[in-house]
Amino acid sequence: MAKVLMKGNEAIAEAAIRAGCLNYFAYPITPQSEVAEYLCWRMPEVNGVFLQGESEVAVAYMIFGAAAAGARVFTTSSSPGISLMSEGISYLAGAQCPAVFVNIMRGGPGLGGILPSQADYLQATKGIGHGDCRMLVMAPATVQEAAEMVMKAFPLAEKYRNPVMILGDGLIGQMMEPVEFPDDLKSEPTNKDEWATNGMDHRKSKTRNLVRSLFLDPVVLNNNNLVLKEKYEKMKDEILFESYNTEKDYRILIVSYGTMSRVCRTAVDMLADEGIHVGLIRPQTLFPFPEEAICKAVTSSGCKLVLSIEMSMGQMLEDVQRSVLGACPVEWYGKCGGEVPTPEEIIDLIKARMASL
Amino acid sequence: MCGPVDKECGIDLPGLTVIVGNYGSGKTEVAVNLAVYQNAIGRRVRIADLDLVNPYFRTREARKVLNQLGIETILPPEGLLQADLPILSPAISGLIRQPGDCAIIDVGGDDAGATVLAALADAFSGRKKPFNVLQVVNPYRPNTDSVEGCIAIRKAIEAVSKLSINGWVGNANLIDETQTGHIRYGYQFMRALSERSGLPVAFITVAKELLSGVDIHEFEIPLLTIYRQLVPPWKKAIALS
Incomplete structure (x- = not known):
């Protein structure tokens, strides 16, 4: 495909589609609302789904539901919106479900301002949710790199069965640069039988999948956290x-x-x-x-x-x-x-x- | 070829010019450079930022350089320049009614950005003289890479703005990666668009850095030189003097 001139937000949206993600749930917020604007016409073209949630809290659980069913799913937001999604992100990590979150940061704290900022570094890298919960975080510097990181984020999220975040500042979302997409990258999660609750008929393993982050037995919960810890260590390969x-x-x-x-x-x-x-x-x-x-x-x-x-x-x-x-x-x-x-x-x-x- | 240094390019747009177009087509860069050109040929120029939908890279970012050249900018109050609010300056309806020598209105992108124009319908309908409503087109943008796409956006903008677009501006570019071949392709694209739509092309643009690579006699349409002003923080705007 020839190069086109795109805003970072548009390129992020198109990249998700090229990566085979046909599920987008979001709530608009400056400076990333163009992602939703783009996908509200683009998703129907590819028989995908865009649903605007009533809040970012709802969006995080729509993501959880789609991920639990084995679908590629993503959302985009900006700083305060990500804070609202924090609880759901932790649930995804606890239940080992993959999803991609894009944060196009604005200044804070509080409502802050709409101009570019990198003030969610600590939130993204160390405090994205409660409990022993981490995410793989990638930070693009160009529109092309933003698109490439989004396309890469889906297989990485599935490989680690964990949420992955693209952390960009407002400029990445708003600036325009030439960008090029591969013609066809579409694929599906290859390992979704490990977690997806999508029926038993097609599955080789006869073990039921149960999506949960509730482990009342302290030994079982500790073991789940040890599994997560091992994954976070392994992410150093990336x-x-x-x-x-x-x-x-x-x-x-x-x-x-x-x-x-x-x-x-x-x-x-x-x-x-x-x-x-x-x-x-x-x-x-x-x-x-x-x-x-x-x-x-x-x-x-x-x-x-x-x-x-x-x-x-x-x-x-x-x-x-x-x-x-x-x-x-x-x-x-x-x-x-x-x-x-x-x-x-x-x-x-x-x-x-x-x-x- | 025209711009602050060359005044013989054939662009003649006195009075009121409203600049519309799809999101990211380059309306603001065109509006700012058109203002600079009109100023250079001796007109008293006023430019209004009517972009209520875009949070960054708006005419207001170029206000200092425009004001230094003697171009009046009509903007929301200074304290609200970065507010995420649709602020419509009351001075804009006055500008529409009495544009004087040269008034340029830079409207936000797509039909969403052009909706605000309907709120100014009284001011527009009270005008006796015709005025220019120009749609900026970059064929390297999604949705305007075909003649049909450009015409669809024209219809959407006309429907919400209650104005009729009466000319095109060709703004083919890939920003820093633009080559002269892109300018030539854009020229042919605009000719095809003009033929299909029956509307004239008011002018096409070429970045100052590429001027030496094109022969202006190749084009039967006026050419506006773009001195890029809306740049990210790691780049320098092109000097206008």
Whole structure:
């Protein structure tokens, strides 16, 4: 298929369809409502279903129901909406049902604002729901990557029988870039007999599937949590990151993700033009976090300082510190009101910190 | 070829011009650059942001550069510029009734974005002079990659806005990945659309970076140079001076 010009939100919607997801339940919220707008005409074209729930709480349980029946299903929302879905996400994780959640973040807390933000990092990576519940989290930096991550998210969710999240800021949803889709990716969950309550007739195994997250026996509940823990460890196989300008020697390393990393990349290029080399690591998976890659980027260079640059008040800082293992100091820089730090701000910051190293 | 530096492009749109089109067709970039051009040829220009549906990348993002050029921008109050609210500035009906030298109204996308125009029906119906209602088309966008798609959107916008579209603007582009071949394809596409619809093409666009790659004599339609202003934070807008 030739390239087309799409908003990130439209590309996310189309990508889900290309991945064979024909079930979309959602409740609109800026800055991601275009996903629903797109799918309200596109889903009928492919005999899919789009149902607008009465709230995000209801949506999360529509997702749970479809996932329990073995269907590919996804939803999209923005920060406050994801908070409302939190309980249902935990139920999905507890019952080991796969689904894809897209969060196009806006500023917070509370109603916050509608401009871009990355302020749900901790929620997505560490506190997406109650109980011992985690999600695999991917963070795209371009519209193309957003589409690719959505297409990849469905098989990953099924592989781990766990919810997967695409975490983008408002810019990813709203900006337009050329995007290309594979012609046909459509497939079905290959392992749905492991959990789906879709009848016994076709199934080789004669064991009934029971979808539940209620385990009153403490031993059984503990065992279920051990199974989840093992899966979360295994998700390290999916770690993805991008290194930029790390082949040169550098004294400062930036860690930044999503569209914020594109601002940093421009700053890195502008500094390189002046003969100043700064490395950049862009985590593409936020959970699991590319700890080893960051550690290696610090220890295999003359790096004296790591900067965690985010559109949040330093939510990723502790993950970066943990990765660096004390090899050098880690500092935060960022904004989280809807303004995006400019390349010039990053350059001024780096020059100022470089002078004191 | 035209823009702030070249004033001989054949675009002549005095008075009121309403810019409509499907979502993401590039209406705002076209409206802003048309305002800059009209200003450069000596008209007193006012531009109104009537985009009530889009949260980002609106005319209001370019207000500083427009104001510096002496172009008046009609926007919601400063404190509500980023509000997720459909704010219709009362100054807009005045602009429709008395557009003066040149007034450009940048409307939101699709029929959803154009619905607000019906609320201004009294102002439009009170006009004695004809005015331009131009539909922007990018054939590289979903839904407007065919002549039928463009005409379907035209009908939907006309139905809700209570206005008749009377011209097309060809805005073929893939933003940074646009090549001159895309401009040529867009030109042929607009000719076919014009023939089928019976409406003229007011102008087509070409990004400043691509100007050197096209021969303006290839096109029998006026060409507006786009100095891209609505850029993400890691890019720089193209200087207008």
